[in-house]
Amino acid sequence: MIGFDEIRKLSQITPSKIVLLVMDGVGGLPHPATGKTELEAAQCPNLDRLAAESICGMHYTVSPGITPGSAPGHMSLFGYDPLSYPLGRGIVEALGLDIEVAPGDVVARGNFCTVDKTGRISDRRAGRLASDKSSELCSLLNTRVKLNNCQLEFFPGKEHRFVVRFRGDGLSDEVSDTDPQHEGMLPIQAQALDPAANKTAGLVNALVEKSRTLLEDQSPANMFLLRGFSQHPDYPSLHNIYQVTPACIATYPMYRGVSRVVGMDILPAGENLQTQLEVLRKNYDSYDYFFIHFKKTDARGEDGDFDAKVKAVEELDAALPGFLELHPDVFIVTGDHSTPAGIAGHSWHTIPVMLRAQYCRKDEVTEFSERACLHGGLGQFHATELMPLAMANALKLNKFGA
């Protein structure tokens, strides 16, 4: 596939607008009783009408058979191959909590855990510690643990999860995890994976030692484990590659975070599709690429609630006409991965997609579903091809070669 260096030479600024509407986890599996997937079971006349006006297809965001996390799924939709543009565990967690990560900062994902008298891990999640207890422990650590030449901050997450941020000069994320990922083992000393990370590894180990004493009496959360040390990645922005001026309208911090990584402006999205639409309307003249994120299809799929996922699809369908009224030059509806209710989690299944534009060469698909889109004009493809296709259909790409 064409690389960023080449596509940068072909991209041009035009007034045309691209809107990418992501129905998170939209792909599903047939319900055993009816043989219909969530999309097929839903009454979604607006999505179906849009399919009839679009070129359709199926894509995968990482590689066939691979189940994507939310971050790689979205990176792929934005045109970044997640295998070449990875996001570390720490940075994804930090982005998900809306934590500011400045250049040079190092962040890691943390778990409060339980260790026995010999120091061995007896529960990696400290009995899935209550969130308010985790919050309390983060405050304690923030008040009491200090390191030389390094600002530290703990941010509580859900249940036993937290993020720790190291801020100072000369830090590196080339540090190994302290989390052995198995119970019955001792936490591991952090090691520098690169000589430039010696200082950071030393700080991590100093932090662990100081915290061990402090947490001693806090059983079951009498220790913590760190993994996924990472810095804010320095990836080329969408503007740098495609000359677009992109904006994100997402209600969840994780998706705002990934959008920030690729250089989108983050607009205050409110809480639902109605507020998202208002924000889109208000900012329509200021940007030429919009990413709109809809979470419920994934959330209800993760719940394993088939009927609720069907309802989420119908909720999106009802809101669709408002978005179409803006007549974007290129309008795309797809997902970042499948989340079949029958699996109650992300899955590797391919994802339906439709792209409407004046010159899209529409196909014979008249329904937005996994089975129907299989016969679409886009065939089956890697999601990183979607961004060049959007650019082409927006007439934002010059000809390659003479």
Place this chain on the structure above:
Amino acid sequence: MIGFDEIRKLSQITPSKIVLLVMDGVGGLPHPATGKTELEAAQCPNLDRLAAESICGMHYTVSPGITPGSAPGHMSLFGYDPLSYPLGRGIVEALGLDIEVAPGDVVARGNFCTVDKTGRISDRRAGRLASDKSSELCSLLNTRVKLNNCQLEFFPGKEHRFVVRFRGDGLSDEVSDTDPQHEGMLPIQAQALDPAANKTAGLVNALVEKSRTLLEDQSPANMFLLRGFSQHPDYPSLHNIYQVTPACIATYPMYRGVSRVVGMDILPAGENLQTQLEVLRKNYDSYDYFFIHFKKTDARGEDGDFDAKVKAVEELDAALPGFLELHPDVFIVTGDHSTPAGIAGHSWHTIPVMLRAQYCRKDEVTEFSERACLHGGLGQFHATELMPLAMANALKLNKFGA
């Protein structure tokens, strides 16, 4: 995909014949009034019958969403990924004018332009200078401009376009453009992009200085801009990779030029499909791979003339039986890119293809069109895969591995 080194080991010489018939720019878009593309609107019983006897599919020659120029489109059909085997602007222009480019020569594409009193470009195309005026100026430059140790020659193209060829020892094409690509700017000094190109950059700048004085009174063509410095690329030939003995039967110089780059013999093609067919017949025993080029589908698409493009398809259809009478072992019909009349230019849309051979495993497609070929046995694929498929169907490829 398999590389040239591997495929070279598998290729073998056989008497079987491959004929590749390229309908330039054949892919189209539905006419707004009828919903039918140019191919769908055309009465082409011979193409449709061939589709029924073939395995069909859709391909793209560069990358999804990318609009190919003619040179990269054809390189891809010949099996060379245009991103790995690029052709510089200068060499493509020179090939298009049938200019001899020997090893060591450097060629550049030129524009006659207008500069104002301060030397700034006021018109990059000198008001689209008349071709005979451009021809006259090239003669003037050929007579009056001399450089030390370097033979120079100017070749006029259409309107403001020309090619300049540098011939001498120690030349390099690693030289930056003098064309800033924007009006209101000064022409740029050529720079060596590699120390080995210092001499060439110096020659280019000397040429520009001498020409400036000479052209001073020739307004509107009182200056010129150079871009795409390039040498004849040293790419492996089709014979070297596939052991085929290839011949080109094309009526336009550009396509003969690209064929020469991949080592085809260039046969005198005459002026139309009838003369091309005669040449094919006469030379049928001397080669085992033939490239036949049909220009009109692209030309009428570029004109934006839907009906004329339909007629061009029908003209090709009428000539088809003559080619089929030779019973080539592998017969392929496709395009190098789409040129929808509705866009009046090349486009990024995928291209229908059909391949007939004894063992092609024909599919259910019975019509040669964009919509029909979508459901063919070849699926959607990168055009560089076509050459290995042709070789396989000609039984010219041995088994890979034991």
